[in-house]
Amino acid sequence: MVETFDVRSDDRRWVRKYPLLVKPSCDYPKYNVAKLLIDAAEAYPNREALDFLGRSCTYKQLLRQCRKMANALKSLPVSKGDRVAIMLPNCPQAVISYYGALMAGAVVVQADPSNTESELQRQLADSGATTLIALDERMPCITKAREHTALKHVVLTTLGDGLPFPYNLLYPRNRRREQPSFKVDYKGEKGLKRWSSFVGQAKASALCEEVDADEDLALLQYAGGETNESIGVMLTHANLLANTEQMNAWSYRLEAGKERFLAALPMFHAFGLNVLLHQAVSRAATLLLLPSFEPELALETIRRRKPTVFPGAPAMFIALLYHPQTQENEFASVRLCISGAAPLPLEVQERFERLTAGQMIESYGLTEASAVTHCNPIRGFRKNGTIGLPLPDTxxxxVGEAGWEPLAPGEAGELAVRGPQVMKGYWNRPNETKEMLQNGWLRTGDIGTMDEDGYFTIIGRKRDIILTAGYRVYPREVEEVLFEHPAIKEAFVVSVPDAYRGEAIKALVVAKDGWQVSEMQLDRWCRERLAAYKAPSSYEFRDSLPLTQLGKVMPGN
Structure with a gap:
């Protein structure tokens, strides 16, 4: 039986469901986020910090490289508060750039490596970034995007710079063979630096700028706003450290200096940054870096390094569960899976737990909250299908469509959150900040409910609600029913124009290998389990669903 705190409070009723060792409040540090790495290197200097496809380094070695990056940036010069953009996949250079920039006192601007020219240009111009660190293959895009921006310096690297010998030497040759037409023209480019010389020749002297943790920004993270336009989220050092402490308190059974995190989530997104980079470094854990999520590469890494913690998105778990190369006991080393970024189907959760020695828990959050606000208890009472309980001090x-007063348990409305992890505001967007953030409360844009015990359930995204024949339908409810069908591997529900209903419901589905199912069978399945107006009016069978690197289905597909 799990003991819980007996705290009687209608405001924080969920605290009564906390496991005994999860305290409802934490002490939060007030310093530069880079100190997480400095402390880990001092306490565990010889502990393996990174593994990148077979090449590893210790925390002592990683700290030295980050200090070299910090001093190199200072020499440009990068001053305190300047924005440094990082456009890299999961690789050692991404970690070194992140902590090095913070040590130099810069504000990090995380950019998706797959950004288009226009997306990159908007983010560089909006943030005012003066320095960009990226893969050299993106140089043609960078050249076009840097016009009308404040960008002065570009540091280029390749994945080969992080690979073990002899693959680092073979990488350029292999890339030319695979992409004969690939060529980067550096002529005429201003402020161009190569990683090997820029970082390699820098001093490794200790450097970590002092910051006002509550006020100084550590991160400008671009996320889609309510209009789907990319908007900069201002996260302070205190915001990021608070969320790190909250997640550490929640996953208290993880041991410092002993864990191995499978780093499949992209760290250039807020969820991956928190549950991978910050969580691993704060515990002096080993990060098993994957430059992109490919099931075969993930399986090879799992077999080779036996990760103990696997934060991921539902699409990643689905891909591994149904991969033909997946064997029994494949994930036996994994003690904890934290699912986020998209709703976790119950069938996926239960099947994955049967193949592991641990638990899979669904979490919830958003970029504006650094990025986690809710999580199901790891060792306490878990309510499947919910996002769990608010984290400590959250x-x-x-709330209803107007105002901020709480609705009664069981009533559906918009989820609002408040806590030390909530953003300072939107960059250069005072009107949007005022609309979404008031008195510390943040409107999430997600529709949900809270039960009598304080467990929250997300029904759907406010902007994704389908209005069909006057009824409101939440896509997640329909998707859960489709996932329960034994033949369905993936499902995604969208609205399509309808002359009679206004909007109709369409389901995009992917069948499991070796299974066949007809539209008529799915229609009967849904109508037996849903009200008639919630059942899809049409189905489209796909071989796969196009996903973002965070595991979400790409809109418009």
Whole structure:
């Protein structure tokens, strides 16, 4: 039986469901986020910090490289508060660039390596970034995007710079063979630096700028706003450290200096940055870096390094569960899976747990909250299908369309949250900040409910609600029913124009290998389990669904 705190409070009723060793409040540090790495290197200097496809380094070695990056940036010069953009996949250079920039006192701007020219240009111009660190293959895009921006310096690297010998030497040759037409023209480029000389020739002297943790920004993270336009989220050092402490308190059974995190989530997104980079470094864990999520590469890494923690998105778990190369007991080393970024189907959760020695828990958050606000208890009572309980020192309530007063348990409305991890505001967007953030409360844009015990359930995204024949339908509810069908591997529900209903429901589905199912069978399945107006009016069978690197289905597909 799990003991819980007996705290009687209607405001934080969820605290009564906390496991005994999860305290409802934490002490939060107030310093530069880079100190997480400095402390880990001092306490565990010889502990393996990174493994990148077979090449590893210790925390002592990683700290030295980060200090070299910090001094190299200072020499440009990068001053305190300057924005340094990082456009890299999961690789050692991404970690070194992140902590090096923070040590130099810069504000990190995380950019998706797959950004288009226009997306990159908007983010560089909006953030005012003066320095960009990226893969050299993106140089043609960078050249076009840097016009009308403040960008002065570009540091180029390749994945080969992080690979073990002899693959680092073979990488250029292999890339030319695979992409004969690939060529980067550096002529006429201003402020161009190569990683090997820029970092390699820099001093490794200790450097970590002092910051006002509550006020100084550590990160400008671009996320899609309510209009789908990329918007900069201002996260302070205190925001990021608070969320790190909250997640550490929640996953208290993880041991410092002993864990291995499978780093499949992209760290250039807020969820991956928190549950991978910050969580691993704060515990002096080993990060098993994957430059992109490919099931075969993930399986090879799991077999080779036996990760103990696997934060991921549902699409990643689905891909591994149904991969033909997946064997029994494949994931036996994994003690904890934290699922986020998209709703976790119950069938996926239960099947994955049967193949592991641990638990898979669903979490919830958003970039504006650094990025986690809710999580199901790891060792306490878990309510499947919910996003769990608010983290320590996090307030949450369900509110109506107008105002901020909480609705009664069971009533559906918009989820609002408040806590030390909530952003300072939107960059250069005072009106949007005022609309979404008031008195510390943040409107999430997600529709949900809270039950009598304080467990929250997300029904759907406010902007994704389908209005069909006057009824409101939440896609997640329909998707859960489709996932329950034994033949369905993936499902995604969208709205399509309908002359009679206004909007109709369409389901995009992917069948499991070796299974066949007809539209008529799916229609009967849904109508037996849903109200008639919630059942899809059409189905489209796909071989796969196009996903973002965070595991979400790409809109418009």
């Amino acid at each position: 307030d949450a309530r369900i």
